[in-house]
Amino acid sequence: RSITLSNIYDPNADEPQFYAVAMDKIKNFGNSHCIIVGDFNIYLQQSLDTSDYQHINNPNARKQVIDMMGDLDLLYMFGEIMTRKHKETFKAY
Template sequence: GLAILFNNNFNFKLHNTFRIEHALFLDLSIEDFRLTLINLYGPNDDNPKSYDTLFETIELIGNQNFIICGDFNLVLNPDLDCKNYKHINNPKARENFLKWMEVYDIRDVFRDLYPSLIRYTWRKRNPQKHASLDYFLTSTGLVQFLSKHKFENSYRSDHSGIVLQLKFKKFLKGNGIWKFNNSLLSD
């Protein structure tokens, strides 16, 4: 199942919710900043069209600020994101997803912060395999608010938890005073 959880003290305004087969969308405002949170459980098949509905829904919502998080069941960078794989997992779906990332200028938060660090979020014991399948992906407009990305050990799971922290208060709004240059009127 999918869930997006908030602390009881977290102040936000919910505008709308959407649900598609593999994703849950919350359109909300935090600190007067509108964004869409998307929790995804990516299909584990190699259908290149698997993620089209996700991006069609993002387009339908129309919010340029969004965070997609979850288990994507594919690796974005095979050179850094998998170990002991004979073949790339879901290569056609991966290729299509990367095209969508380019169209929407989506950032992989972990890779932006740690371009060459190898860290896996999924593991299998026998035969031993590791991969990064879990991501926080953001629209470019949210990069300025990123504060922290970390991994959490998980209990009785083959996936590690991932945590993303954003700080909307670190950018203070000014007075909004605008002055017109009167000398532009004289010719």
């Protein structure tokens, strides 16, 4: 079985076309399984990923990532795990 492993770093800009290109490249590998990790500079689940933060960063890029996850049948593993046990990846002092 072949697995596509992709590490993505998206600069902090609202550029959904970045993810459209990335999705096309990942699909072109032709593997039925893929793991995508990295720094997307977006919040997928604001209640889990932020603390008392009201603004949604990069809303168009965020929508593209959510669409990409649906197209590739991907899970947001941090969200899957943390909905069972709420923890934050940061702490404001």
